[in-house]
Amino acid sequence: MAVRAAVAGASGYAGGEVLRLLLAHPEVEIGALTGNSNAGQRLGSLQPHLLPLADRVLQETTADALAGHDVVFLALPHGQSAAVAEQLGPDVLVVDMGADFRLKDAVDWEKFYGSAHAGTWPYGLPELPGARTRLAGSKRIAVPGCYPTAVTLALFPAYAAGIAEDQAVIVAASGTSGAGKAPKPNLLGSEVMGSMSPYGVGGGHRHTPEMIQNLSEVAGAQVSVSFTPTLAPMPRGILATCSAAARPGVTAEGVRAVYEKAFADEPFVHLLPEGQWPATASVYGSNGVQVQVALDEAVGRIIAISAIDNLTKGTAGGAVQSMNIALGLPEELGLSTIGVAP
Amino acid sequence: MAVRAAVAGASGYAGGEVLRLLLAHPEVEIGALTGNSNAGQRLGSLQPHLLPLADRVLQETTADALAGHDVVFLALPHGQSAAVAEQLGPDVLVVDMGADFRLKDAVDWEKFYGSAHAGTWPYGLPELPGARTRLAGSKRIAVPGCYPTAVTLALFPAYAAGIAEDQAVIVAASGTSGAGKAPKPNLLGSEVMGSMSPYGVGGGHRHTPEMIQNLSEVAGAQVSVSFTPTLAPMPRGILATCSAAARPGVTAEGVRAVYEKAFADEPFVHLLPEGQWPATASVYGSNGVQVQVALDEAVGRIIAISAIDNLTKGTAGGAVQSMNIALGLPEELGLSTIGVAP
Amino acid sequence: MAVRAAVAGASGYAGGEVLRLLLAHPEVEIGALTGNSNAGQRLGSLQPHLLPLADRVLQETTADALAGHDVVFLALPHGQSAAVAEQLGPDVLVVDMGADFRLKDAVDWEKFYGSAHAGTWPYGLPELPGARTRLAGSKRIAVPGCYPTAVTLALFPAYAAGIAEDQAVIVAASGTSGAGKAPKPNLLGSEVMGSMSPYGVGGGHRHTPEMIQNLSEVAGAQVSVSFTPTLAPMPRGILATCSAAARPGVTAEGVRAVYEKAFADEPFVHLLPEGQWPATASVYGSNGVQVQVALDEAVGRIIAISAIDNLTKGTAGGAVQSMNIALGLPEELGLSTIGVAP
């Protein structure tokens, strides 16, 4: 008996990616596809890479259109998920790929997003300690942001094991799809090809409080984060270069042991052999995560680096992974750790 | 009962791509992986995107290593396939992704490849008239070249239906993976990013006689081809822009009807709606083909354009598709028409 | 005594490029810079690569703002140049980088641009026979389109010398800056990186009648053109792959002799040595043109290929070159044939 899934916001990048993955999911049947400004258009003109859905037509995002599904994926602009979710009833699994239900602290939400806090849903990063239990059977899932996914997976083992001091310093490079499909001059191909540039410098990026929340939780103490995102000339991928001072007495072997233990049973996180470093191309289109860690003894810092596909593991793949857990399906169903390279 | 497959030349781009596809194939079990200069190395360091095979180690390409498989894929430099194939016995399905057995004319082979002609195997382009019959049950398959795949699919309906005059003019742009993984200065990222350049101009490209062979066969008469390949700043994809003079009396509706009929039942070829044009991004990593055709009435030419992924439909996907036919499996098994975009 | 130059439309790509070149021009002093929606903004935020002009502020495009200059460059949307030019008086050199005054045939203009024909100004492609005479002392210059520049330079020697038959078949790849700076979804970096796609197929591109006009003029007879433009994943550059049937009796040596003669004294056009082919990277940011030509004897076609920078020789560099001629300055002043590579 198939799981019937609807996607609200099917014309954007997150919506397109969740459809790409659901098409390959053996237990899911794709139901309603909705949009707003694009309602009435063929998906073939909006998402020409999804050939099997080319003749599907977008409906308006209404409660009626979304009714009658087992799962509804929300790929909406920030601030719009709560109103839609309320209309869906408590028995429908609602997976929000937006930011609305990620933060626990209403003050943080209001500071970074400038609107009233909608609430907090179980956080869909299964690799975090205790997360799978919270997700099992849940009817609401807040999918993590793309940067917090990459950064948390790189750093949480160190903070959970108590080998890293406070203040993580993070510089991450993201492909342009992370900035969405709404056309802006600075996202034109002419502008981004051949260029690297930072943005949201100095703590202003909305994903910063989410990283602090995750790392502080596993550390059992407040962790501060210096986060600088940069825009890289590629469509997909996040490379997160993270570091923190090592606690006194920490050794290179000790660091490695912590990470080996943390990821030993993880189906999607691949701790690379020593000496090999992550590359975003290796996880292109895949739900896999490449992680490597080292202790720079000259400066006493743990350097942890992760590579993900921001649209897959960083958004839609993470969403499907959490859906599988919530529905009691095998966690890996319909997901792959094989990148499209070169 | 699984089909056991070996790959000779597993460290290159064609070898890596066939492994990527076989990993997703429900009836195939991956057996021996061989290389030459890379024998003894972990696949994880050579093909880091194939996480499930990371710990596999390459063997030397010997008859012993390749023995005991149902299918052997050859991803070897031109001229090396015959010697390996001879050792494999007549009951093993041998799928050659090199050029060795594509051409029927030994003189053409010697002119373009400069060595003795190895022979001719059934040609693995299932969409060509009669091809599926020739492939069914065959134990030897010559996988078409990437450019001939794109060009033949764009033009064969016009020549088969007799609506195009002789002399096709073709300009195709290919991603750099088509040039292989052997490092050469002109293929460095520094050289190719931001640059378009032609090569093999004036009929010199080795894929030209293969296009002539295909188009002449469906036309029932000699078709001449002016072919100019260009190198585009992208890793994957071929966009083939093809044209030929329309026969007198041909109409735009007539052209469209010919193409609709040719591709009506094709699982991998997608004739786009009128007004929409192919883009290589739409078939990134997929076995799909986007085709569009128009009649430029001002000049009396049929313009047919196709987009493929050179490594998937243009090489390894085409190989798996033909393998499925040869083994009596469903033709689409393990293959997808969903591109990884954006 | 410096030439004082104003630029109307200084916030776009053509406006930015003409400023880049004028900054390096020893006889030009940069005067008023105007825009419309961007009036009042610092140029440093709109064109951050033009550091010496960072503190200049855009004015509105009015007759007053543009008054008092020796030269006014118009980098305006199609259809807006005539109204501005009228206000500038007959003694000011007006260089229009838009399309408004390129075409001689009012019917063609109306068909392709959908508005009333503004007129015809001396055509700023100095390399065309007789062009320098027409440009010397002129007070009005219509700068050619980027594609017509590349295509005309590749093909006019063949048509002028009578060695090519009618019907040129042209496939050209352009960098994305050719599509301008107005944000559109299909021009997002996420969409264009990794993708090649055609547009305006079947004779619909507005640059087609301009190519026909140029080639027919040198041929002394109507030349028809099949033109397919494609969008390439790079910010700058046009590679034009052009071909036409060779007249009977034409030899490879004859073709080469024609091109050697045509470009022998041209300062910006570089006929490459035999066997070397153009690459857009080689003319990145330069006013140079790389051309190569061959006779494909198997099909009887002349293949002529050119590479330019669409913003430099294809727009702003061509504009400055023609300005130099019109003002009686050395034609090469302030222009370079050195590309920025790799």
Next chain:
Amino acid sequence: MAVRAAVAGASGYAGGEVLRLLLAHPEVEIGALTGNSNAGQRLGSLQPHLLPLADRVLQETTADALAGHDVVFLALPHGQSAAVAEQLGPDVLVVDMGADFRLKDAVDWEKFYGSAHAGTWPYGLPELPGARTRLAGSKRIAVPGCYPTAVTLALFPAYAAGIAEDQAVIVAASGTSGAGKAPKPNLLGSEVMGSMSPYGVGGGHRHTPEMIQNLSEVAGAQVSVSFTPTLAPMPRGILATCSAAARPGVTAEGVRAVYEKAFADEPFVHLLPEGQWPATASVYGSNGVQVQVALDEAVGRIIAISAIDNLTKGTAGGAVQSMNIALGLPEELGLSTIGVAP
């Protein structure tokens, strides 16, 4: 009276870039061009973007070939400069773009480069306090590495003014030309396009001791550096994201005042207005440097970010700038702060 300049290593990227700049230098005449494996070849085939030098032929790198010049630029692999420099005599200005004479500490040299230390020459980063005095009249110049140029310019004002604590954390992204022109599989276009990846993680990169040397010198105390370089999918450019803890009491205004003072009279360093951040595209092909700085008050860190062109300001432009100073020419002669964008 022109300065006569020779370039040893004219076929590589550093050699090509210094030629590109010298061609635009009004006081320089280009003399001998030498190479090793490429001796005897036309420069037109090796550096096709340098059209004015296309017919020049490379000589072997010998004392005879390099004799009779006022300036010799060395663009040689590490470890080869000393032997060539010795043969040139004390009156010739030798500008070494390699690493051989950058480090003062022989132990550091041996640790990071694995060979005997050749010595230390005046360090060609004119923006450092006291550097111009040391360079004036010098006959030997060690051009800084590309990463140290970007990092030092971003951070030295903070350390010189005593507003930053020890331990700088740096993550830098470089275009692929920084890795040179020798073909390696990981530098193929197919590998680098669409991918970000780190290398030399954990303090292993050879440029780390050079950064430590520069920052420690201006700080008057040992500064430690955590440096992670990453390879970005672009041909040129370095974006260096640097941070360090702010000393107690430091304010945002104080930080800005320090940087404004440091760069007030610098012709090539452009401190951006508040809120605007560097982009490598803005300095593409230029000798300009974009710098921005902020105080992240939530974490008490100074974030300083710079963008340079690794081949221009990061190598050949820095070399020409220092040559100008050494020869008593205006420092900006032949150099530009105008980037080629978009």
